[in-house]
Amino acid sequence: xxxxxxxxxxxxxxxxxxxxxxxxDGIERLVVDRRAIEASSLSIGDPLxxxxxxxxxxxxxxxxxxxxxxxxxxxxxxxxxAA
Amino acid sequence: xxxxxQTGHAQNGQCCVILTDREIQIAIRRGLxxxxxxxxxxxxxxxxxxxxxxxxxxxxxxxEVVGVEKIIDPSKKGFNSDLTVxxxxxxxxxRATGYLLKPKILILAWTAEYVTLDIGTRIAxxxxxxxxxxxxGLGVHVTAPTIHAGFEGQIQLExxxxxxxxxxxxxxxxxCQLIFETTLxxxxxxxxxxFLDQTAKRKKQKSKAA
Numbered sequence: 401x402x403x404x405x406x407x408x409x410x411x412x413x414x415x416x417x418x419x420x421x422x423x424x425d426g427i428e429r430l431v432v433d434r435r436a437i438e439a440s441s442l443s444i445g446d447p448l449x450x451x452x453x454x455x456x457x458x459x460x461x462x463x464x465x466x467x468x469x470x471x472x473x474x475x476x477x478x479x480x481x482a483a
Numbered sequence: 484x485x486x487x488x489q490t491g492h493a494q495n496g497q498c499c500v501i502l503t504d505r506e507i508q509i510a511i512r513r514g515l516x517x518x519x520x521x522x523x524x525x526x527x528x529x530x531x532x533x534x535x536x537x538x539x540x541x542x543x544x545x546x547e548v549v550g551v552e553k554i555i556d557p558s559k560k561g562f563n564s565d566l567t568v569x570x571x572x573x574x575x576x577x578r579a580t581g582y583l584l585k586p587k588i589l590i591l592a593w594t595a596e597y598v599t600l601d602i603g604t605r606i607a608x609x610x611x612x613x614x615x616x617x618x619x620g621l622g623v624h625v626t627a628p629t630i631h632a633g634f635e636g637q638i639q640l641e642x643x644x645x646x647x648x649x650x651x652x653x654x655x656x657x658x659c660q661l662i663f664e665t666t667l668x669x670x671x672x673x674x675x676x677x678f679l680d681q682t683a684k685r686k687k688q689k690s691k692a693a
Contacts, residue, residue: 409566411565412542412565412568412569412572412574412591412639413538413540413542413593413637413639414540415593415636415637416636416637418565418566429563429565431565432636433597433635433636433637435597435635435636436635436636443602443633443635444602444633444672445602445603445633445670445672445673446671446672446673447672448671448672457672458633458670458671458672460631460633460634460635461634461636464562464563464564464565465562466557
């Protein structure tokens with residue numbers, strides 16, 4: 401699966417960008433390589449859990465608040481067809 | 484090696500091991516580990532690691548200004564580590580003559596190689612220093628060496644010269660080594676995808692056989 405992200409700025413390295421992810425608890429920001437972004441989304445594997453319509457996912461990098469796992473609404477995710 | 488990237492738990496006690504040079508090369512061939520540019524020579528390997536090289540981009544921490552007190556509060560709500568670092572550092576490119584890393588100075592650097600660890604694999608990695616540089620006092624990371632499955636990008640290095648003499652850093656020099664380990668089981672977020680992938684492959688095989 402992929403998670404929708406929004407680029408909000410440059411990272412420290414020219415190939416890095418800062419992106420925002422909309423979580424159930426607010427915005428989380430993380431730095432990723434710009435080549436990892438496709439169609440404004442990042443690959444995150446599969447959701448870990450579902451509760452009350454929310455999905456627990458693990459982001460590809462640690463966010464600026466130190467989190468790896470965040471709860472998101474289903475609409476924040478995009479399905480990728482299996483090979 | 485046969486069990487790398489497979490689902491389920493480890494068997495026969497052959498789990499959680501460091502990959503040898505042969506296993507790393509097999510994992511690269513199978514696409515479980517991607518390194519770009521791909522290593523073209525065996526000399527970048529050692530028995531249990533692969534060397535990575537230094538990118539030309541650096542972030543240099545600005546010197547302290549006398550009388551100005553700066554304090555970082557990482558647990559404050561809305562803290563933005565990247566913005567904070569960008570405000571107390573400046574970008575610099577390593578010139579042909581190299582960059583002189585003075586003693587006790589911390590800089591941020593990156594590997595030139597773009598590394599991808601597939602989410603569905605049972606492989607994680609650790610970035611470590613090279614003994615030839617360590618004995619000069621050069622540290623290449625500050626306590627955060629783990630590269631998780633699903634990572635992709637150039638690996639950031641937090642470099643500090645613990646020695647007493649400046650060290651000249653050059654673009655492309657061997658700067659760190661990457662040690663790959665197999666994990667006990669597949670991470671939760673990779674498990675289902677892998678199952679789906681295998682199911683799809685089995686269906687393909689069945690339809691071919693039919």
